[in-house]
Amino acid sequence: MLSSHHCLVSEMGFAKKEYEFLSEIGLGPDNPGGFINGKWKASGPVISTVNPSNNQQIAKVTEVSIEDYEEGLRACNEAAKTWKSLPAPKRGEIVRQIGDALREKLQHLGRLVSLEMGKILAEGIGEVQEVIDMCDYAVGLSRQLNGSIVPSERPNHMMFEVWNPLGVVGVITAFNFPCAVLGWNACIALVCGNCVVWKGAPTTPLVTIAVTKLVAEVGSKVQKIVNERFGKCLLELSGNNAIIVMDDANIGLAVRSILFAAVGTAGQRCTTCRRLYLHESIYQSVLDQLVGLYKQVKIGDPLEKGTLVGPVHTQASRENFEKGISTIKSQGGKILTGGSVMESDGNFVQPTIVEISSDASVVKEELFGPVLYVMKIKTLEEAIELNNSVPQGLSSSVFTSKPETIFKWIGPHGSDCGIVNVNIPTNGAEIGGAFGGEKATGGGREAGSDSWKQYMRRSTCTINYGSELPLAQGINFG
Amino acid sequence: MLSSHHCLVSEMGFAKKEYEFLSEIGLGPDNPGGFINGKWKASGPVISTVNPSNNQQIAKVTEVSIEDYEEGLRACNEAAKTWKSLPAPKRGEIVRQIGDALREKLQHLGRLVSLEMGKILAEGIGEVQEVIDMCDYAVGLSRQLNGSIVPSERPNHMMFEVWNPLGVVGVITAFNFPCAVLGWNACIALVCGNCVVWKGAPTTPLVTIAVTKLVAEVGSKVQKIVNERFGKCLLELSGNNAIIVMDDANIGLAVRSILFAAVGTAGQRCTTCRRLYLHESIYQSVLDQLVGLYKQVKIGDPLEKGTLVGPVHTQASRENFEKGISTIKSQGGKILTGGSVMESDGNFVQPTIVEISSDASVVKEELFGPVLYVMKIKTLEEAIELNNSVPQGLSSSVFTSKPETIFKWIGPHGSDCGIVNVNIPTNGAEIGGAFGGEKATGGGREAGSDSWKQYMRRSTCTINYGSELPLAQGINFG
Amino acid sequence: MLSSHHCLVSEMGFAKKEYEFLSEIGLGPDNPGGFINGKWKASGPVISTVNPSNNQQIAKVTEVSIEDYEEGLRACNEAAKTWKSLPAPKRGEIVRQIGDALREKLQHLGRLVSLEMGKILAEGIGEVQEVIDMCDYAVGLSRQLNGSIVPSERPNHMMFEVWNPLGVVGVITAFNFPCAVLGWNACIALVCGNCVVWKGAPTTPLVTIAVTKLVAEVGSKVQKIVNERFGKCLLELSGNNAIIVMDDANIGLAVRSILFAAVGTAGQRCTTCRRLYLHESIYQSVLDQLVGLYKQVKIGDPLEKGTLVGPVHTQASRENFEKGISTIKSQGGKILTGGSVMESDGNFVQPTIVEISSDASVVKEELFGPVLYVMKIKTLEEAIELNNSVPQGLSSSVFTSKPETIFKWIGPHGSDCGIVNVNIPTNGAEIGGAFGGEKATGGGREAGSDSWKQYMRRSTCTINYGSELPLAQGINFG
């Protein structure tokens, strides 16, 4: 069912005792990075995967070669023929078993996500839980991939709208959610009748391999991999998400939400809050509270209890942060707190608040770290206009206690994002809703609602079961 | 609401008495081609629109200039702000009035479509009827553009899926359906809360102008025009549609369907049948019947009673037909009937049947005229594989009396087209179903089902109305 | 399509010149009350229909006999066979024509509703408009009566959920909405494929006959009548609807809403507000404003401009009002304004406000006139408990500006009614939503949403198109 770019040359035992839990989820110090036609296999270069808290090696992984990949593709296309013949509820039963296998290893997998990606343990476990939730959700869905029977204007005719599988679906995931995004896509794609080719992020190969091992042990029917060219493309690109706080907001709720939205996952979610619009009447008071909180936030080893901010994912991320701060300053941004990288072997940076003009061009771009731009607004209309003024359109929140504001915000004159929240942070979506955004964000939708339709092709079928040939719109011909 | 590329310099009266009915639908011998900010206006070059049956001028049209277009865009963006504020059922009421205005002029408009495009009168009237049907359909839809309320996993939270208008929608239509495709798109786009910019085909400006005049008289609220860059793109590209006739088919039904599908509209529908797969056991018999019918088909003035095949739309189309026949011959195709253009001032060509190998490369391309390729098949599986072997995926039909064949054909191992028919032709869709195709055909859907969602943007809204901040997936933060 | 209990013996001309507009909608001084098998016919007793503003005769009507009724039933059962064979969109086209016929006579029909029922002209016209809206809505619906295609757990099986017509549907309507309730039911029942038997209220026969005439002229295909025993029963029974005003409400909006909800249609809607719960902090102020407004309300001829309260419908209604006031007093109710019938030939009563304990038993009953009980509340929870404490469960409103209150009110711990409003009156529903109530109100739903399913029977169809016999749940048998 899946693959990765990475693999190993063997050694004895893990470098550190604290990594030994990895053997519980099928990992060793050296790991082949491809699961191809039911076998672990990889003949490409060997790489190291590192702990972003200290940039030291966790384990080695051998990447797959082009030949490995092509072999996998062939096998997967073969497997697709039988998988789509299996009734959907039977496919759902297999996805249920995958969920159960993940549930059994929830703690270990969550720990691995935290270790290799750098997010705090609560978030690592939460991410694996999200994959499990998706499995459970997809089981019920496998009996509800309903087509429609549409009344025909012609006698003795029936119109059907039928949904059929696409065949093979490719999922390419990024480092910041090394398994949740697979879960959103693969669970639904599988019950829809597709085979799935997974390419995980180059810097989180252990998560990719561990999840694949669990799936492979269980789902002997889904063990193939591949792909060629995809007919459909579902993109989730960047976000540049804003929170608006109105004068009538519950300020305590707003401040805690902003903190989670801006520094959670070290600012590396596509739904991280990067822009904060504060009503002028509460501007200074909210800002003071935020700066106070930022100074107390515990930064450090994500696996340690109490840590709220772990390292950014790679050394390159840390360098990118430094460059970003320099650009911000050159555009007139005023650093209220943070603004530096930290002295450490790991990739730690300070959560940062910047006071800046909404005209500054950096505000329109996504800096992938814990940097928050704060701006002052006078009216809801002004705030909505600024919210909508960036190229991205993923997530957005307003804090308010007025129904007028709520319904304006979610209506035709409101936020133009795909995710429009009220009194909660921009990040932390539930799987039951559709996840995704408009404009430069890509337009796709994942997880709940009718997102499953993106994994299927639709046919409008008209069946004439009579012996006459009436034409639509009452046309006579011949 | 709409515009065209074309316009006039004034003269006295129509060239022919038979064109005088055009004054009943607001047309004169000279016509400005742009309806901009509520006024008819055009300052570009003057062109002639011609009758494809004789290539003589019907009337003159002045095209819009770039400046006209930009003025229109600005006006339309302004209008969009108020149009989307109008409640959807009120927008529906205006679309109902448009439908009534078209209904009153059905005969005249249908005659104009036939005259300017070249399709037979029954089809011209049928096309206008389709726009009227869409108006009626959209009225009910204006009370059913439903979002969803989704159960949240967090206490005191509600999730909404809300649909909001896109703003301005552009519709570019082709000559072969000079008004129906506008109807599919504009009726739904309007009730969804969008303004519409219409660019009709360069060779059917009178239809564009006449329909716009009727809409403009009625819908004083929708009279603006424009566009800039569209965030979404809904494409309907080419088709290369096959009919399969199995040994157990009702042959009479099949033969009449093939005739309509292959020669109707002189083979210029995107759903025209271009490939015919006949089971070997009925191959010769069906072919004999078809060749017999082709020889009797009346070709001529589309407005005359009894005509089944009018001219192709332009002189360029006729030349394209000639080139196509020559390529067919060079690839081993055997002309069983037809194969020539006709001696005439008009653009008449002979409906043509070609016996050819399914390996010939011309079979994979769309020749936009009345040319049908016939091939022999032995099994349903072989036929489906051939049906699916072209880059396009719009429409397809099987003729059979076996339930196994029907359900296999519409299932995961069946046709990969967007329109999958049984015992009816490939062309002649009803508006209640979704219209469109997969693969190179583009993937969009128009008219019925949930096609309206393509004209709106979707927000997943989560509202926290309590005073706590529980996180999704049970995450603890801080 | 419909019938009534009433009919005529002929005379010359109408008694008053102001009734002559009735001839424009097909009525005369004497009218046969049954439309049976395509003919107007009635052989029962002759009755008079009277103007409730003066209790004088408007016209005479001959009622149908039992034999007439049975003849009608037979004809209708015959007609049902062909009506259900007509494709649904074709049925929709006929309903569209009915809507157009009503639209043309909107002013006259509205005037007749006002004259014969006694509601003010704006409401009479609004009621006919609602029937027209239902027709427009049903046209679109006729292409959306969708069944479902459900994934089967068995290979080579398909499951369908198919909706088929019931056959003949009977609609019995009450005097207070002499045509709107027919519209809710008949428009949907007809596009669903049913024939409709209508029995209008005994005291509004002219509305019944006039609407039937308009339908009969147009819909030559739907002109039959009948029924026997209905398999399904959709009841709309009594309401006893409350408005709650919280301390944070927009008081101006609340006061105007209460006035419309309590005295509109002289308190004779099933959605009329009969109970008013005011938060203690705004209790006296709201009450003072209401009493002031009640004293200024213009009572009189409903056809006169400026009138807000017409007569109650019959002399019996007036007597019932008097009895009710007497019971109220005996249970400790204090009349703040109104409380008497008026000196007049017509059935006029005073709009009345009563201060009373929420324990009084009259508060749990529906007094069908303009009587409003006012009670004091301290918390939202108390108000919801009182709102839910009556046997009826039709409509309810809260006035508030707090999101917490809104979402609690519409949630599992909120109002138990079928109609749950915020910041609008209890009456005045739109057709796009489902109309109806829970508990003693009956549980049925009319008009929008999926109410159409109540007019159809549902089949779960499983089709095995393979040649094996796998059993559900994987059972082996034999």
Next chain:
Amino acid sequence: MLSSHHCLVSEMGFAKKEYEFLSEIGLGPDNPGGFINGKWKASGPVISTVNPSNNQQIAKVTEVSIEDYEEGLRACNEAAKTWKSLPAPKRGEIVRQIGDALREKLQHLGRLVSLEMGKILAEGIGEVQEVIDMCDYAVGLSRQLNGSIVPSERPNHMMFEVWNPLGVVGVITAFNFPCAVLGWNACIALVCGNCVVWKGAPTTPLVTIAVTKLVAEVGSKVQKIVNERFGKCLLELSGNNAIIVMDDANIGLAVRSILFAAVGTAGQRCTTCRRLYLHESIYQSVLDQLVGLYKQVKIGDPLEKGTLVGPVHTQASRENFEKGISTIKSQGGKILTGGSVMESDGNFVQPTIVEISSDASVVKEELFGPVLYVMKIKTLEEAIELNNSVPQGLSSSVFTSKPETIFKWIGPHGSDCGIVNVNIPTNGAEIGGAFGGEKATGGGREAGSDSWKQYMRRSTCTINYGSELPLAQGINFG
């Protein structure tokens, strides 16, 4: 969560060694029959539960008293308040755990169903599997109990259709499906937010108790019981189901289906086939094959491998069979095979085929055992008329290979049953479809599709978030 009428006075050990597996699922020789407010408790009379294969006692059960019942009701109403506050996906998680607990004991529970009810082991296990399937299905559903957001015709208004729990739901199940019917209802009722009171059949108390124990161990949050008076009633009453075999049917498929449908579960399913309509051209041949098969069917201990027909459930059932055969004979029925009870301590009867006139009145009634009436038909129309001529309307099947027959059968002129099958037996439904029937069968629907709506109450909510008061239908008031 549930209760039963039955209970125990203690003894030492089970009477037979083969019953010892019961201790694995929490049963002993003496069992209290009520689970009330989290405790096992019962103070009513003691009864015995017997094995229908030999009428000997399996174990003893103490029934609950009226006082026990009332205590349970009070506790359940209390519990309902907190259960409905739990977010739906959290309720889904608990139902998932219930499914897992049942899955672990699948073999034992299936064995108990077979032992106590008398159906063969494959069916006993299949029945428990169906409960498990329902649990899995309900988990996904818990995120899809969607309301709607409906466009309002009034500016600054939103209409919602919201679904809220009913509160407490009572489920009374019959002996023939001692746990599956609980599963259909309880799984959905629970995720919908209701508490459930279960009263199992008096003759299958051990199944009731064992399932309750498994649920109680797991779902500490759902352990209360009760009920009072239900606002809604969902009835599944009798069936009298027909199979039609046309001349073009796959006869092998038809014969095996009839055997399973008529003798499976010893003819004690509500979906058992009781009427067989054979086309005259294949009448004798099908009948000969059936009689041959009936004579070979193995009757005996349902737990034994190879048995196809176990005992009927009680001695009363056996007597009822004898009376039925006598009535059949008195009405002219001719016994082709079977027709007698068997010499045995158990309740065994012979599977019976009767040739009879379709006018005989017994044919319209449901004889709850393995008796099949066979009749001859000439046309599909005649067969459909006979199929529809009984008061019941649950299930029905046609065997055919013609599309015309299939689509006529499922259309407006076809079967009037709730379950309409093609080429499969009348029994053996999947959970993904809606289960239930029309006419005297009751009209309710259980399991899949939108059946969940029967467990909730619907509110149409309109929210005015502006400061104006526009009225629906454009009415002006005051």
